[in-house]
Each structure stands twice: as structure tokens, then as C-alpha cells.
Amino acid sequence: MRKRHSVIVSSLIIALVLQIVPLPIQVDLYRPDWVLVVLSYWCMALPHRVNVGIAFVTGIAVDILVGTTLGIHSLGLSICVYILAANYQRLRNYSVWQQAIVIGLLSSLYHLLTFWVQHLLTDIYFQVDYLWPVLTSMVIWPWVFWLLRKTRRQLSIT
Template sequence: MQNSWRFLYIHLTLLLALLLNVMPLPAAVKLFRPDWPLLVLCYWVLALPHRTNIGTAFVLGFLVDVMVGTVLGVNALGYSVICFVVAANHLKIRNFSVLQQSLLVGLLLALYHLVVFWLSHFLTGVYFRAAYLWPVLTGMIVWPYIFWFLRRTRRQFKIQ
């Protein structure tokens, strides 16, 4: 019973991140909203790559597509690409300090936004604006707090 609760905890944090992603905000603040699901997913792939994988990333990205109303598969592909990069290098990334991880997460978020923009541009004709990159900066700022919070709760509940 406890093992299923521990497994469920990962999915509850991802669900909470999905809710934070669609929470209504004022228009001025909405531009700066970090990519909560992707940040939480990056933590779980980094911490437990045998529990969360590219399949989890694809399903989570598909749910983001449905909840946000974008073209189906755009976020799913972006999440899968970032998850692949993190999973392939998780042993190296774990050895970085939290500030170095924050810079790397910023690069991964920029890659994610590039993939999403590229697909959206070819599918719907969206044009690039510099405001697309604000979530990269806020994601870099929020990463240490997400990392420390999820790490503390993972150790407290002994999730492995």
C-alpha cells in the first residue's frame, strides 16, 4: 500500500503543476508564468528516471495541449524532447550545483520554447515575439525552490 502511495505522489505533484499552469492570472503576470509542468517533470526525471520517463512526458504534454487549447501534440513533443535530454544526462546533471542546474534548466526551457514556436509557426503561422522567452527567465528563478521542495518531500516520504 505504501509503495502505491509513493508512486501516486509523483503524479499528484504533476497534477498540481498542471493546475498551476491553467490557473487564471492577470494578463500582465501571465506572460511571466513559468512552465510548471515541465519544471516538475524535469525534477522527477532527474531524481527518478526509472519512474518518470518519456512516456510520462508525452502524456503530460498532451494534457497541457488539451488544457491550454494548443494544437494537439505540440507540447507533447516539446516535453518529450526535454525529457529525453534530461534522462540521457541525468547522472551528469545531478553532480551540478543548484545554480548550475538552474542555468541548464534555462537552456532546456529555451529549447522547449524553440521547439514549440517552430511547430506552432509551421502549423498555425505564429510569429516570434520576445515575450515568449519570459517563462525561461522565471523558470530559472523558480527552479531552485522547486528542486529543494520536491527533494525534501521525496526524502521525507522515501520515494524511490
């Protein structure tokens, strides 16, 4: 019982750390959505364990770590995880590359939602560079999927 919770929590903590690790300005523009990708895997693999509530709490943690208004990332992550949870049986049957496209669509939705809420609260304007993480999230999906699936199977997490 503890093993399955600790693996999920530790993978989310690693994703949170990767989300805030300092990078050069040129590279930071392309930072993948680590938290969204890890949450997406766990939501598709174990939808009864990782759901909208976990996404909301993780989003609050992202808000605190990044320093944005509380609830911005929670809203985006919760909506994306809700879409995944509602369609997880269909998405499991897709190939990893098709899943990467779905992750790209969810990542773009996530970025557009967070931009929209930030635009309502502040005076930021949309830039196309804001969507570069969508491509990098799609690129890292197969490797994150493989790593987390291997970990889940070796530790018999259900």
C-alpha cells in the same frame, strides 16, 4: 508502491493546475513552465519512474488544458525529458544554480520547439516576450527542487 506513484502524479497535477490558473495579462507573460520544471526534477531524481512516456502523456494533458493542437507540448516535453534522462547522472552532480541554468536552456528549447511547430501549423510570428518564462523557470527551480526533494526524502520515495 502506491505512495511513490501518488506523490509523483499529484505533483504533476499541481503543476498542470499552476500552468492553467488564470493570471492577469501583465503577469501571465512571465508564467514559469511549471510542468517542465516538475518533470525535470522527477526525471533527474527518479529516471526509471519518470521518463519520456510520462512526459508525452503530460504534454497531451497540457495540450488539452491549454487548447493547442494535440502533440505540440508533448513533442517539446518529450525532447526535453529525453535530454535530461540521457544526462541525469551528470546533472545530479551540478549545484542547484548550475541546474537552474540547464533548466533555462531546456525551457528555451521547449519554447522554441513549441513555437516552431505552431508556426508550421498557423501564422504566428516570434516575439521576444515569448521567452520570459525561461527566466522565471530558472528562478523557481531552486525552490521547486528543494520542495520536491524534501517531499521525496520524507516519504522515502525511490
